[in-house]
Amino acid sequence: ECKDIDNAMRLFSTITDKSNYIYIQLCLKVNTLLEIFIFKYLLSTGLITNNMAEKVFDLLNEMKIEPNQFTFTVLFNACAAFNNDRIMKIGKKLLTEMPENYLNNNITLTSAFNMLMKFGDVESSERIFGSIKAKDIITYGYVGNGMSEKTLTLFEQIDIELDDVTYIIVFNACAQLCNNQAMKIGTKLLAKMPENYRNDNIISTSAIDMLMKFGDVKRAEQSF
Numbered sequence: 001e002c003k004d005i006d007n008a009m010r011l012f013s014t015i016t017d018k019s020n021y022i023y024i025q026l027c028l029k030v031n032t033l034l035e036i037f038i039f040k041y042l043l044s045t046g047l048i049t050n051n052m053a054e055k056v057f058d059l060l061n062e063m064k065i066e067p068n069q070f071t072f073t074v075l076f077n078a079c080a081a082f083n084n085d086r087i088m089k090i091g092k093k094l095l096t097e098m099p100e101n102y103l104n105n106n107i108t109l110t111s112a113f114n115m116l117m118k119f120g121d122v123e124s125s126e127r128i129f130g131s132i133k134a135k136d137i138i139t140y141g142y143v144g145n146g147m148s149e150k151t152l153t154l155f156e157q158i159d160i161e162l163d164d165v166t167y168i169i170v171f172n173a174c175a176q177l178c179n180n181q182a183m184k185i186g187t188k189l190l191a192k193m194p195e196n197y198r199n200d201n202i203i204s205t206s207a208i209d210m211l212m213k214f215g216d217v218k219r220a221e222q223s224f
Contacts, residue, residue, distance in 0.1 A: 057078075057086070057087065057090055069102050069105050069107075069108050072094060072098055072102060072108050072111075072112075073105075073107055073108045073111045074111075075091075075094055076091060076094070076095075076108070076111040076112050076114070076115040077111055077114075077115070079091030079094075079115045079118075079119075080111070080114050080115040080117075080118040081118075088119050091115050091116075091119065092119075095112055095115075095116075098112075103131065106132055109128055109129075109131065109132050110129075110132065112128050113125050113128040113129045113132075116128060148172075148173040148174075148176040148177040148182070149173075149177055149181075151169060151170070151173040152170070152173050152174065152177065152181060152182060152185055155170055155173075155185065156185070162193075164197065164200055164202075164203055167189070167193060167197060167203050167206070167207075168202060168203055168206045170185065170186070170189055171186060171189070171190075171203070171206040171207050171209070171210045172206055172209075172210070174186030174210045174213075174214075175206070175209050175210040175213040176213075178213050178214065183214050186210050186211075186214070187214075187216075187219075190207055190210075190211075190223065193207075198223070207220075207223065208220045208223075211223070
């Protein structure tokens with residue numbers, strides 16, 4: 001992980017082909033586990049980690065390429081993480097300029113919803129959330145707070161592929177809800193989780209956090 005921002009910026013200046021990926025890799029890092037499940041690779045980056053969100057948007061002004069859905073999603077995350085006056089203006093401007101066809105992407109819309117909630121713009125955020133036509137486990141898991149029960153209910157009702165994203169969403173929801181239903185689902189899911197997922201640092205961290213919230217310190221120590 002890049003801890004030295006000055007060195008990172010000097011390195012950035014030597015790159016001639018500044019693609020979306022390089023900008024994001026160098027400039028952005030998400031703040032919570034719920035965001036990390038979508039952007040795991042951002043763990044290796046430094047600017048937001050070092051509270052340097054302003055530089056992210058300074059670099060955004062240098063971009064000579066059209067932001068894609070991935071870029072919009074990451075930038076909405078950055079705006080949500082550091083919502084000062086300047087960033088609030090940037091975030092809302094990005095949202096108004098976003099191509100209409102991107103409004104069909106659940107993850108992009110959900111990140112915009114989360115950003116607006118962090119801004120305190122409840123009316124706009126509710127309008128965005130209402131426009132998400134197919135609210136799935138990813139949507140509710142991404143929103144996080146207040147949606148944990150809905151996440152677990154959907155998880156039990158639908159046949160969903162168990163991958164790294166699903167494990168993190170469900171473990172986080174169980175940790176937040178922390179009732180009998182959550183404990184039953186979380187411990188059962190963990191018991192059946194394949195060994196290769198236990199080697200994933202982010203999955204194991206979310207599972208340990210869940211077990212600690214359950215008060216099951218012994219199992220947390222034994223499982224990993």
